[in-house]
Amino acid sequence: MRIAVVSDTHGKTKKFIDTVLNLKDIDLIIHLGDYVEDGLEIEKRTGIETKIVKGNGDFFYPGFKEDEILEIKGKRIFLTHGHKYNVRYGVDNLLYRGEELQADIILFGHTHVSTFVKESGIIVMNPGSPTNPRDFNRRKTFGIMELGEEVRIKFVEID
Numbered sequence: 001m002r003i004a005v006v007s008d009t010h011g012k013t014k015k016f017i018d019t020v021l022n023l024k025d026i027d028l029i030i031h032l033g034d035y036v037e038d039g040l041e042i043e044k045r046t047g048i049e050t051k052i053v054k055g056n057g058d059f060f061y062p063g064f065k066e067d068e069i070l071e072i073k074g075k076r077i078f079l080t081h082g083h084k085y086n087v088r089y090g091v092d093n094l095l096y097r098g099e100e101l102q103a104d105i106i107l108f109g110h111t112h113v114s115t116f117v118k119e120s121g122i123i124v125m126n127p128g129s130p131t132n133p134r135d136f137n138r139r140k141t142f143g144i145m146e147l148g149e150e151v152r153i154k155f156v157e158i159d
Contacts, residue, residue: 020046
């Protein structure tokens with residue numbers, strides 16, 4: 001199963017949508033907040049089911065949760081925007097919560113910096129931002145997660 005993971009689109013979805021439509025075999029999209037309405041637009045324009053959690057910029061969406069657990073292909077995936085876990089200062093709080101939830105994978109956003117680490121047997125990934133990157137190279141990114149016998153993570157750069 002191939003999953004596109006995106007966060008922090010902040011009202012700018014066109015390049016992400018165009019890129020996803022050119023990819024092959026995307027089965028699911030996960031939007032990790034900031035902005036919920038972008039996740040809804042992405043689902044509408046791509047026709048691909050999109051799971052959405054809300055971020056710190058999503059005040060007016062009571063129908064969406066800040067944290068979500070998905071069970072896919074035998075993997076327990078914890079979705080969060082990350083702001084409640086002080087991710088600007090590291091992923092320790094996320095890891096503690098992931099361990100409590102018995103997560104295999106933690107997906108988060110908020111920092112606009114693409115990140116991939118494996119700690120305590122848990123995969124932790126932030127897809128960065130396709131619109132407003134904050135990492136050193138200012139790369140506009142989202143993630144692709146492949147769930148099979150192994151979990152594979154890669155980042156896709158957007159021009």
